Amino acid sequence: MTDTVLITGTSSGIGLTTAIAAAKAGWRVVATMRDTGKATALREAAATAGVTDLIDVRALDVTDAEGAAACVDGVVQDYGRLDAVINNAGAGHLGTLEQGSIDDVRNVFEVNFFGVLNVTKPALPHLRASAGRLLAITSVGxxxxxxxxxxxxxxKFAVEGFYESLAPLAAAHGVRVTVVEPGAVASEFISNVGYDPAQEEAFGPYAPQLRSYLARTAGAFANAQTSEQAADAIVAALTDDKPPFRVQTSDVARGFNGLKLADLDGSAVQNLTETWIS
Known part of the structure; x- marks a missing residue:
């Protein structure tokens, strides 16, 4: 029987390429997205890769808990089991608290944190039954x-903390939990953070630092890894007999995160990120 993986946020970027890579590795892929009208690129990629018969496109808004539960139940009803979930759906946000609102923060959490929980909760009983895999695409962020x-x-910190806490309990019941941490990836993600250069004045006293940060970020994304390279690392974690809890998708991401994980007093990270806005 073909193993089944549900992947969120597959209309573009890492989600799309991961769906194709997983299908090429022999998985039945339930590729979900908020608007299935945006599935053209995925369907075309599947046809090119010769995996159309392994791609099942379904609608899923991860901020809708009831919809997420119904989607998971529908997959199990149709295929008899659920072997893995890859929580990839997410949305960027550029801003700083003083110049924004608390509601802005809540909206970011609804997609990037609670959206992961909305899918994870109904999936866990089925993953226990299949001794399956649970992955979340977080970030070096x-x-x-x-x-x-x-x-x-x-x-993203919240997702990592939640999954790190969940991982040993899930493992006691046969479910492997992994967070995957890409660095800069050449995808549509950076264009979807909602930044409008014409509104730079809205950042008030922080505008000079914003300009420095954007210049640094443009350089990082100019040298980004491809979404296909990131997808290869994700599928490797999905298929590894004993996947690690934490996976980075590139040497750059490994070096970047290694700085933090060895930074007991926080000075190394602060010394680095201060240069981004100076």
Missing amino acids: GVIGQPFNESYCAA
Whole structure:
């Protein structure tokens, strides 16, 4: 029987390429997205890769808990089991608290944190039954806090903390939990953070630091890994007999996160990120 994986956020970027890579590795992929009208690129990629018969596109808004539960139940009803979940859906956010609102922060958490929980909760009983895999695509921003990404990093930190806490309990019941931490990836993600250069004045006294940060970020994404390279690392974690809890998708991400994980007093990270806005 073909193993089944549910992947969220597959209309573009890492989600799309991971869906194709998983199908090429022999998985039945339930590829979900909020708007299935945006599935054209995925369907075309599946046809090119010769895996159309292994891609099942379904609608899923991860911020809708009832909809997420119904989607998971539908997959199990149709295929008899659920062997893995890859929580990939997410949304960036550029801003700083003083110049934004608490509601902005809540909205970021609804997608990036609670969206993961909305899918994870109904999936867990089925993953226990299949001794399955549970993955979340976080970010190097889930390990290192970054200027103007307070809300996004906080949500990704929350996912990492939740999954790190859940992992040993899940493992006691046969479910392997992994967080995957990409660095800069050449995808549509960076164009979807909601930044409008014409509104730079809205950042008030922080505008000079914003300009420095954006210049640094443009350089990082100019040298980004491809979404296909990130997808290969994700599928490797999905299929590894004994996957680690924490996986980075590139040497750059490994070096970046390694700085934080060895930084007991926080000075190394602060010395680095201060240079981004100076």
